[in-house]
Amino acid sequence: MARIHLDGVAHSYRPDPQGPQDYALKRLDHVWEDGGAYALLGPSGCGKTTLLNIISGLITPSQGRLVFDGTDVTALPTAARNIAQVFQFPVIYDTMTVAENLAFPLRNRHVASGEVRKRVAEVAQMLDLTTILKKRARGLTADVKQKISLGRGLVRPDVAAILFDEPLTVIDPHLKWMLRSKLKELHRQLKLTMIYVTHDQTEALTFADKVVVMFEGEVVQIGTPEELFDRPAHTFVGYFIGSPGMNVAPVTVEGDRARLAGLESGGQEIRLARVYPGLAQGARIELGIRPEFVRVGANGAGLPARVLKVDDVGRYRIVRVDLGGQVFNAIAAEEARIEGDRTQVLLDPANIHIYADSRRVEGVAAGAGA
Numbered sequence: 095m096a097r098i099h100l101d102g103v104a105h106s107y108r109p110d111p112q113g114p115q116d117y118a119l120k121r122l123d124h125v126w127e128d129g130g131a132y133a134l135l136g137p138s139g140c141g142k143t144t145l146l147n148i149i150s151g152l153i154t155p156s157q158g159r160l161v162f163d164g165t166d167v168t169a170l171p172t173a174a175r176n177i178a179q180v181f182q183f184p185v186i187y188d189t190m191t192v193a194e195n196l197a198f199p200l201r202n203r204h205v206a207s208g209e210v211r212k213r214v215a216e217v218a219q220m221l222d223l224t225t226i227l228k229k230r231a232r233g234l235t236a237d238v239k240q241k242i243s244l245g246r247g248l249v250r251p252d253v254a255a256i257l258f259d260e261p262l263t264v265i266d267p268h269l270k271w272m273l274r275s276k277l278k279e280l281h282r283q284l285k286l287t288m289i290y291v292t293h294d295q296t297e298a299l300t301f302a303d304k305v306v307v308m309f310e311g312e313v314v315q316i317g318t319p320e321e322l323f324d325r326p327a328h329t330f331v332g333y334f335i336g337s338p339g340m341n342v343a344p345v346t347v348e349g350d351r352a353r354l355a356g357l358e359s360g361g362q363e364i365r366l367a368r369v370y371p372g373l374a375q376g377a378r379i380e381l382g383i384r385p386e387f388v389r390v391g392a393n394g395a396g397l398p399a400r401v402l403k404v405d406d407v408g409r410y411r412i413v414r415v416d417l418g419g420q421v422f423n424a425i426a427a428e429e430a431r432i433e434g435d436r437t438q439v440l441l442d443p444a445n446i447h448i449y450a451d452s453r454r455v456e457g458v459a460a461g462a463g464a
């Protein structure tokens with residue numbers, strides 16, 4: 095196990111990068127704590143694999159250093175970094191038995207036979223592979239083969255970290271959640287540093303203690319699932335995490351009031367719990383609020399809005415409303431009264447965030463600073 099420090103790491107696939115747009119990974123300073131369970135979450139093409147390959151040594155970063163437990167490993171190849179990897183698709187030997195496959199990473203490192211047998215038995219038990227240890231891998235289903243790949247990743251107790259690159263892609267949906275919670279349990283047991291790449295928020299939030307969210311080559315927030323929900327540091331985090339994601343709308347802010355852009359004056363002001371004295375001149379100012387904190391049917395107390403659509407999704411309804419030309423999603427309880435196409439909407443001031451050029455601005459409690 096190791097503490098992995100990315101010290102000013104950045105990477106461009108171009109030999110002559112001209113600016114930030116040419117970097118697949120923008121400058122990153124981050125420490126992956128020893129024994130932590132991390133998820134690397136972001137949409138396709140945001141740079142997750144590039145970052146993972148830099149940690150494993152498949153890519154040498156254009157800038158910066160990688161330091162494992164105080165030792166600079168930037169120039170070391172993958173084999174010398176003591177990293178285990180599990181990929182999207184099974185990497186196993188069809189001609190070997192399940193036990194031989196599991197033992198392979200240990201035998202490769204000349205671990206004593208007794209220790210190999212013990213570790214293989216332990217890992218097989220963790221992954222419910224004990225009954226098929228003597229079977230050849232050929233002919234097993236993709237699910238089982240991927241479980242063996244996971245086992246090969248977990249079998250060495252001395253690795254600096256285990257890197258998982260979308261490991262559940264080939265797994266049948268009903269097995270997915272089982273394996274996901276299994277991995278979490280294994281992390282608790284083994285206390286290894288694990289970094290798990292995914293574009294699926296459920297996978298990231300259930301597996302990780304800390305989620306690293308990437309967007310366009312940049313790490314835009316690192317936080318616990320609660321932090322990402324309660325205080326999205328970037329509009330992308332708000333939008334990407336949550337279902338539906340955070341509402342984001344352009345506004346102007348004056349004191350403890352915001353006004354939706356495009357709205358004429360009067361009656362449509364949104365009350366804020368904080369003031370924002372430091373808002374940069376010329377920045378794009380947006381308001382963000384999660385649908386959970388938008389209340390429809392606030393008779394007499396809210397902003398006038400038009401109901402566009404109501405989707406009943408079981409225990410609650412998702413209501414789409416038009417608020418002065420901006421569409422907002424609201425989560426309404428089953429029993430909330432929504433009649434006709436007119437309603438009033440209340441945005442909970444305590445859960446409104448203000449963003450300047452997509453980044454969250456920490457306000458000052460209203461009354462304290464203005």
Ligand SMILES: Nc1ncnc2c1ncn2[C@@H]1O[C@H](COP(=O)(O)OP(=O)(O)OP(=O)(O)O)[C@@H](O)[C@H]1O
Pocket residue numbers: 107118136137138139140141142143144145293
């Ligand atoms: N070998 C390469 N040469 C040039 N550009 C590359 C190379 N590999 C990736 N890129 C580019 O770098 C950016 C980041 O790609 P990367 O594969 O790291 O993203 P990702 O988040 O892992 O995406 P996915 O989830 O689709 O795998 C993309 O714009 C991609 O086109």
